[in-house]
Amino acid sequence: MNHQNEKWDxxxxxxxxxxxILAALKSRKLYGLELLKLLxxxxxxxxxxxxxxxxxxxxxxxxxxxxxxxQEGENRPRKYYRLTEQGDQKLSALEARWRQxxxxxxxxxxxxGPKPVNPQGD
Amino acid sequence: MSHRDxxxxxxxxxxxxxxxxNKSDSDExxxxxxxHIYDALELQEQNNESVDxxxxxxxxxxxRTLAAHYVDHILQGTPPPKGFNAxxxxxxxxxxxxxxxxGFAGFSFALFLLAIAILKIFLSDDIGVWLAExxxxxxxxxxxxxxxxxxxxxxxxxxxxxxxxxxxxxxxTYRLLQVLKHRL
Numbered sequence: 001m002n003h004q005n006e007k008w009d010x011x012x013x014x015x016x017x018x019x020x021i022l023a024a025l026k027s028r029k030l031y032g033l034e035l036l037k038l039l040x041x042x043x044x045x046x047x048x049x050x051x052x053x054x055x056x057x058x059x060x061x062x063x064x065x066x067x068x069x070x071q072e073g074e075n076r077p078r079k080y081y082r083l084t085e086q087g088d089q090k091l092s093a094l095e096a097r098w099r100q101x102x103x104x105x106x107x108x109x110x111x112x113g114p115k116p117v118n119p120q121g122d
Numbered sequence: 123m124s125h126r127d128x129x130x131x132x133x134x135x136x137x138x139x140x141x142x143x144n145k146s147d148s149d150e151x152x153x154x155x156x157x158h159i160y161d162a163l164e165l166q167e168q169n170n171e172s173v174d175x176x177x178x179x180x181x182x183x184x185x186r187t188l189a190a191h192y193v194d195h196i197l198q199g200t201p202p203p204k205g206f207n208a209x210x211x212x213x214x215x216x217x218x219x220x221x222x223x224x225g226f227a228g229f230s231f232a233l234f235l236l237a238i239a240i241l242k243i244f245l246s247d248d249i250g251v252w253l254a255e256x257x258x259x260x261x262x263x264x265x266x267x268x269x270x271x272x273x274x275x276x277x278x279x280x281x282x283x284x285x286x287x288x289x290x291x292x293x294x295t296y297r298l299l300q301v302l303k304h305r306l
Contacts, residue, residue, distance in 0.1 A: 031161075032154065032158050033158050033161045033162055033165070048181045048182070048183065049155075049158065049178070049181035049182045049183075050181060050182045050183035050187070050188050050191070053151075053154065053155065053158075053182075053188075054188070054191035054192050054195070057151070057192060057195070057196070058195045061195070061196070076157060076160065076161070077157065078157060078161070079153075079154050079157065
């Protein structure tokens with residue numbers, strides 16, 4: 001990946017990481033390492049442990065996610081995160097804004113000049 | 123360094139930087155990060171990758187930076203620690219009066235000690251420190267006839283002792299005045 005792409009990803013992630021985490025936890029419970037591995041499957045979501053854990057802690061304090069230590073079988077206990085109702089609502093709101101932004105950007109990309117831009121009348 | 127040593131060193135350092143948080147908050151952070159590190163090491167082993175604890179620790183970043191991320195949002199809006207405001211008031215309250223009276227008190231006492239040292243040279247019998255009879259009080263006197271039965275202590279050693287005390291007091295007063303001057 002070149003430097004410019006990397007810079008763009010960092011900028012975009014700053015604004016969208018909260019949405020990414022909430023979306024990843026939609027209807028499933030995950031512990032930190034699992035969540036990190038899940039995000040690493042995607043090219044633009046290569047975040048570090050040092051970014052993920054403080055963010056999870058903040059979202060928990062904001063009441064958007066909850067955390068529980070669960071021990072399964074022989075494994076050592078793990079801290080599982082899931083969405084709260086408030087987190088679920090926040091996700092829906094952010095999702096709507098995200099889709100709106102994407103469609104706005106796509107419209108602009110699909111309608112280059114010199115014709116005037118008229119998104120409402122299209 | 124073994125895996126355990128590296129992890130222990132990292133966790134100890136992180137604990138130090140998290141010390142501004144409640145013990146329970148700090149313990150929770152440490153417990154989760156420790157759990158992640160050991161899980162990640164196990165995963166490396168299971169996948170037959172070379173086990174590298176440094177790579178995992180690098181993912182968390184410097185303990186100080188990581189701790190700052192937690193401390194920043196956890197302590198956001200928390201009032202300053204008790205006593206903080208009082209310190210500010212004292213700093214603000216330095217007036218010219220305080221500045222000059224501190225200087226006067228410090229330097230005049232230093233001069234007094236210096237005078238004792240000089241006078242001891244010329245009037246060696248009349249000035250000194252005496253231990254009163256039965257040893258229940260100490261008399262520092264400038265008197266022709268010290269209390270009968272009292273015993274002089276220090277003797278001529280009072281000269282270097284008072285000289286050193288005088289020099290130390292002058293220096294401390296000077297330093298204190300320098301600090302106060304900035305607050306004037």
